[in-house]
Structure formats: structure tokens, C-alpha cells
Amino acid sequence: MDVAVLGGGNAGLCAALAARQTGASVLVLEGAPKEFRGGNSRHTRNLRSMHDSPTDLLVDAYTEDEFIADLLRVTAGKTNELLARRVVRDSAGCPAWIRSFGARLQPPLKGTLHLDRTNVFFLGGGKALMNSYYAAAERSGIRVCYDAQIVGIDFVDGRIRSVLVREPRRTATIAAKAFVLASGGFESNLEWLKEYWGEAADHFIIRGTPYNTGTVLKLMLDQGAHPIGDPTQFHAVAIDARAPKFDGGIVTRLDCISLGIVVNRNAQRFYDEGEDLWPKRYAIWGRLVAQQPDQIAYSIIDAKSASLFMPSVFPPKTASTIADLARQLELPPEPLERTVAQFNAAVRTGSFNHAVLDDCRTLGVTPEKTHWARPIDTPPFWGYPLRPGITFTYLGLKVDERARVLMTTGEPANNVFAAGEIMAGNILGQGYVAGVGMTIGTVFGRIAGAEAGALAVA
């Protein structure tokens, strides 16, 4: 085999297809069974793409400078600007690349019109995109092995000679001339998360695939690959506590936080629920809930807000009194009544408008709620339990602009390339902006695949 790609998500498939285009023979080792193939990409829905003038899918323009500025803002400068600029420039060609494999794109979904200038959407979502890529891979003669877990890497003299693969019925050694590492982060490895978060990690919910165990990442770090990104950090949002432990994806989100109050296990508020507009407010609450006792919190709204947010997949607990709601949520009733009463007394009602930072706020309660504050006084009252839902981890492998994995010596490994979540930390040192993960995966998948293919056939 010329090129072996470790991981069958978006970055892995882009790498495989790009490597195949160089004429190399390609093998994809996907850790998941066929039904769950595609890593976290199966839960995605769009990709951020720059363009200087309107396209058939995107309005106006989204220039290189604006895209870079967005990246610098969300990462607070924690980005390798050389690599970031490469991602941004190449993002312009991503829609055409995607379509060249038969995958279909569409304008934004309803309710995501704020992305109509920046993001192209996959018709049917990321799993449909992955189906198209897998079908294209099959057509072009790329071999795919499912249920193929990497358990060892034979790394000698700056090159991978082979990998040890555990499949359901056998363990095999697979040699290749070049390797692309596209196996994602380590967010589904709870033991690893516990190294930084202790027992709290037991209460984390992983929004994506259970197959992102970070094994390849760890094996490479053990061989002296240069780490990048804060290992303790992850991107998390507050999701419904009743979500499945893994793979709950998009539907477990709750966007009612800003419409009411959020209390912890002790029925105490702990943060300004009206601080910022979506999506920023969406992204800070995962961490906030993770810092509360037992890593749980409760969003409480009243009938006035019940129809103002996306329908939830799990039904709310409903009650005609706050005390009854507290009992249903297993919260102490009197403290919750006190918290709600104090909050209601502090509300200074203005003209409510959920689409802007409005003038409904509290005065004289700690913490204050700075926008969208309305008294919680109209039954039925609704309550949702919240847990931190982890999207991805930031720790990765340092790469150069050719996607070569760099060692702690500063030298690149000879035949090892990386793409996707395993190296996204080079560009995304912290924070997130919608659809950029898929852009990084597509751009660096193509780079890594082309480099690996060229090296192998040379």
C-alpha cells in the first residue's frame, strides 16, 4: 500500500481522495463500524468558505481578511497565522471540491440565515456528505476497513514503518510508504479527560463519536511528536442532561438559557444568562456548568418563553408552581422559590426583543441578568436539566504548511502527515467559529493526501 489513512472522517476521506488523485494506492482505516463511520463529521452540517463575490450558495462577499479577522478574534490570537491563512485561502475552493465527488450543497437552513454569507451547508448534513465521499472512494478504488482500531505505531528514524491494527477477528500489521493521521481528538476518552478534570469527567456528555479515543494522538506524542493546544481545554456547550453519553449530536442542544434563569444543584444562580447573543452564549455555558457542583445545572423558564426557541428533543419538566417544578427537578423547593422571587423583584422590564441585546435587565441581584430579563411568573413553568456537552478537544499535533507532523526536535517526521481535528489546534488554539472545523479538515485533508501521495509514488 502506498498511503494509509488513519481515520475515516471528513479529513481522512479528503486525504484519501486527494492521495488517490496522485495515482497512489490508498487504504483507509476507520475505527468505527460502517454504520457509525465518519467520526464527528457525521454530526456536522456546514463549512465556512471565503469568497470575494456572491456565489450560487453564498451572498455578498466573505473576504480572506474578514475570515482571518474572525479566526483571530475567536482564538484571541492563539493561531498559527501562516496555516490559518492557508486554510482561509483554500476554503474558497472547498465547495467545488465537495461537489466534484457528487456531494450536494444547499443554502443555509431556516433559522441559520445569519450564516448565509459565510457557510455552505451539506444537503442532508455531514453524514450525507460522508456517504458521498465513501461512494466516491469506492468508485476510485480506495480500500476502506471498518472496525479497524489502531493500537500501535512502529515509528523508527523519523518515519512510521507500519501500524498495528486490531480488527474484530484479527490483529494485523499494516505497512505503507506514507501515513495520514486523521483520527480526531481525544474527547471520548473519559480516562484521559479525568487526568485533568478528575471525577467531574464522569458527568461530561460527549456530543460526538465514541471512537475519538485519541489513541493515535497519544502514540505519536509518545514518539516525540510536538504537541500543540492546551490539553486541559475542550469546546463544550450546555446540553440536555438526558442526552445519550455519546453521539447525541445537534438535537440535544437547548437554546432557552437566555430566556430564563439557570440555577445549580443548590438552586442558586451563578452567571449572567443574558450576557451575549447566540452563538457566543451557546459556547460559554458548557464550561460554566462543568464548574458547578456535580456538573449539573437547570434552565428555568415560564410560559412566556415556551415558544421562543428551537423545539427540544427531550420534553421539559412542567409545573404550575415553582415549588412543584423544584420537586420534579429534584432541587430544594424553598431555595428555588427564594431565588426566583429575588430575581423577579430585581427585573426592570423594558421592551423585550430576543434578537438583539435588549434593555430588559435586572438591578440589585447577584449575578445580574443584563438582557432579556423578564419575571418568571406565568405558569406553566418549564425546567430542563443541563450538563456540559463536549464537542472536541484542543490538544493536537504540530504541523507545518505541508501538513507534515513536526517532532519536538523541530524536524518534520519523514512520512507522517496530519489533518482534521488531530491538528486543528494549530489554527484553532481556543474558541470556535461555525463550520471552521470542516474547513480545516477539508483543506488540510487535501494537503496531507496530496503530499502523502506524491511522496509515496515518487
Added chain:
Amino acid sequence: MLSPDRLRHGSRETGRSAAKEETLAQGQHVMTVCNACRYCEAYCPVFQAMENRTSFAKGDVLYLANLCHNCGECLYACQYAPPHEFGINVPRTLAEARLASYEEYCWPRFMSGLFRRNGVMLSLAISVVSMIVVWFFVRSSDARGDFYAVIPHDLMVGAFGLAASLVVVSLMIGVARALSSFSGPALSGPSAGGPERPTLRAITDALTLRHLHATGEDCTRDVETRSPWRRYFHHCTFYGFALCFASTSVAAVYHAGFGWRAPYAYVSVPVVLGTIGGIGLVVGPLGLLAQYRARDLALKDPAQSSMDLSFIVMLLMTSVTGLLLLLLRDSTMMPPVLVIHLGFVLGLFLTLPYSKFVHGIYRMAALLKFSSEQK
């Protein structure tokens, strides 16, 4: 077919209504997950109609079920498809809800069990019985080229008129029940952004099967396997049926209005319409049968396979014997072939309101509602 199991357990009705409750509950579960996800929004009207709702009562599920063409795109695209613990399979779940809707709207209601039991054997048996009954009225068994010498015209008109009236009444009651059951945003006149003439739009959607290729590409049969043939064969079947119906209508006008008696010349309007229609009604059902067998099992509701197959077989039998009758009408074989053909036509008519045929009228009702609720 009756299963021995069901006969043993006296409470068949109870069992069926429990199964229906389960079907509706699954429909609600599926639509609740879908409505929180919405990735499939651009595939078809099921998801667009879903987004106009925040909860899913029985009438909503039955309405959405009749908007679904069972193409499969949304199953293959679904991050929550089995074996995921959410177990979302929209095409299969809505297929099951569709069958529940046929039973729900059926008139008379005690016939509703037939949708599950209207198998090939039952339809054929009804046709054979019809043939035997028709045979009793045969006046002459060696008349060549003159249908009415074999079966008197008035008898033919009387029998088929009665059967057709029963069918029409039954279907009209069904549609009325469907339209009053479909819940959600109220039926109203055109609103900004919706089609200007919603009724016309619904009719053209139905006649072109627009939503089987709504994204600009045809729908799937399996993962990433798109083909227009299901649509083409459905068109052959539908328009074949319509041409046969038109042929009969023209013939009726010829007979009653002008006193021209059948059989008509090979190049006459009724025969040309009937021949083209009959060929369509052979090619279409055969093609649909092939498509049906090639489809991914995950998309199908096995409880409906006998209903689907039976309708295809009855259409085929009707068209094949009709074409045969045309070929043999001047031979001595004409009288028995006429009896066989009339038997199949009568069998088709009698089973029509309890067969796959009803999918068309409930789909039409759902499309009417859909085009009227577009904002």
C-alpha cells in the same frame, strides 16, 4: 392474510388499536428528534411541514406520513438512524403511519382490516368469484366481435356503475376524513411567499411527482444510488390508468350520445387510448415491481408488502387481459377472455378502496394541505 395467532387471540381489534398507538407514538418520537435537528429540511415537504409545528398530534403524524414518498434520502443522511439509540428511520416510520392512516380514514370502517390482509390471493379470489358471477349472465358464448352479444350492455353498465359508485363514495368519505383529521396550521388562502394558487400547485406536484425529485436530482433506492426509474414507472402506471379511464369514458359517450356500439375500430379514439393506456399499465406495474424488489429493506414496512404486491398484480391482470381481449376480439376465444377481463376489472374495482390505490388520494389531500400552509 389472517394469521392463526390473531384468530386465537379474540381481541383482534384491541391488538390493532394498540399497534396503531405504538405506530403513532413512534411517529411522534421520530418527528420530535427531526424537528430538533432539521438537517433534512431541503429534501422534501415532510420536513418543511414538520418545521411549521412544535408538537405532533395524531393528525400531524398522519398528514406528514402522506406527504412522504418513501425515497430514503433522509434515512441515509440521518446521524440518528439505527443502530443509533434514537433509532430514527423516517421512511419506515411514516410508511407504517401511512398504513394506519388508510385504516383510520377507511369507509366503511369494518373493512379497514383489509389493508393488511388484501393479499394477492384474496384479490385473485375476488376476481375469480366475479368471473363466475359474470359467467352466469353470458348470453352467447360463440359471438365473435360483439361484446354485448356475450354480456348485455345494460348489465355491464349496471354492474360497473354500482361498483364504481361504491368506490367513489368510499373514497370521498376517506378524503373528507383525511382533510378533517390533518391537524396543524389552519387551512387558509395563499399567504406571502407561498404558491399563488395552492390548489393548482398541489395538483401539478401530484401529476409530476415533483417531490420525488425535489432537490433537482432523483431520489434514492439505496445509499448514493439515485435513479429516475421509480418515477418513470409510476408515470407509466398512473397515466396508463388515466388513459384506460379516458378510453372507457369516450366509449360511454359514443354509446350513449351517438349510439355507436363497441367494438370500435383499431384506430378509433377509445381503442387507441385504451391500447396506449394498457401498454403503460403493463410496463408501469412491472417496472414498479422490479423497483420494489430492488429497494433497501430498511425502507419498507413488511406489513404492507401484500397490499403493494396485490395492487400491482391486479393492475397487471387487468391490463394484460384487456390487451388480450383486443387481440382476440374477433376470435372464438373472445367470450371467455371477456369474462376473465371483466372479472379482473370488477375485482380491481371492488378492492380499490381497500388497496394501495388509496395512497394517491391521501397524498393528494396532504399536498393540498401542504401547499395551503406554505408561508
